[in-house]
């Protein structure tokens with residue numbers, strides 16, 4: 001059975017539908033990325049799963065729990081814009097978070113020490129005020145507070161979007177380690193981050209899931225390719241010849257490169273190269289370009 005099953009989840013704010021009929025199930029031990037452009041409804045879904053918003057309709061069912069059970073103990077949550085008490089030290093903040101999660105004080109202290117080591121905040125740094133921490137340190141501290149009570153599901157809202165490259169790398173490395181121990185659902189609009197650490201993607205557009213699956217499956221499904229051909233001269237002359245090949249859809253000139261799309265790239269390549277060899281075309285370059293992840297994303301979310 002799945003850890004979490006979401007069925008027909010919808011959320012309206014006054015007259016604005018932010019999330020519409022979203023259904024998915026979350027298997028145990030997976031890291032899933034919720035991807036979508038600004039305003040797609042990512043935060044609304046995550047806040048609803050974390051129990052901070054109530055859905056307008058639909059159900060969220062945790063494994064073996066009645067739908068009205070308080071499941072906050074099973075979930076850890078880091079909001080998109082976490083707010084810290086800058087005057088607290090990192091350790092004080094974690095002990096405080098542990099107590100809020102109903103851990104006895106001694107256990108909260110023990111967990112805080114364990115987690116500070118885990119997230120790479122030294123003993124000295126843990127005694128400093130949070131206001132002196134870097135963005136990456138704050139975000140790692142935010143993740144530590146979210147897992148202080150050992151939740152089964154960790155929910156992270158845009159965990160790396162606001163960080164510089166060093167902070168981003170630190171947080172991605174931590175997430176990579178944590179996914180060995182718990183299920184993670186995180187939102188992002190950065191595809192390469194999702195590609196790097198998630199097992200599966202949920203693509204969201206205007207409050208609806210428009211695509212779901214493993215990155216590899218989605219790449220195959222949306223795979224398109226383009227041939228880019230450079231000529232020494234007379235591009236126009238060869239454009240017509242290339243367009244006469246039945247498998248070629250269209251070609252466009254951009255400076256000294258001809259961009260060719262085809263219904264069957266392998267055959268189009270074979271025929272273009274055969275004609276080029278036979279007629280000694282003045283080629284300078286010949287490249288096959290696979291569609292990037294961004295191309296796939298644009299295709300799916302802008303339909």
Ligand SMILES: Nc1ncnc2c1ncn2[C@@H]1O[C@H](COP(=O)(O)OP(=O)(O)OP(=O)(O)O)[C@@H](O)[C@H]1O
Pocket residue numbers: 013014016017018036037038039040041042043044045080189
């Ligand atoms: N409290 C609110 N009241 C009214 N509308 C809201 C509220 N919160 C969000 N919305 C609207 O709901 C839609 C979804 O917002 P949401 O924040 O969930 O999207 P998002 O995908 O997380 O966006 P972003 O990437 O910009 O954080 C947006 O159109 C937003 O303007």
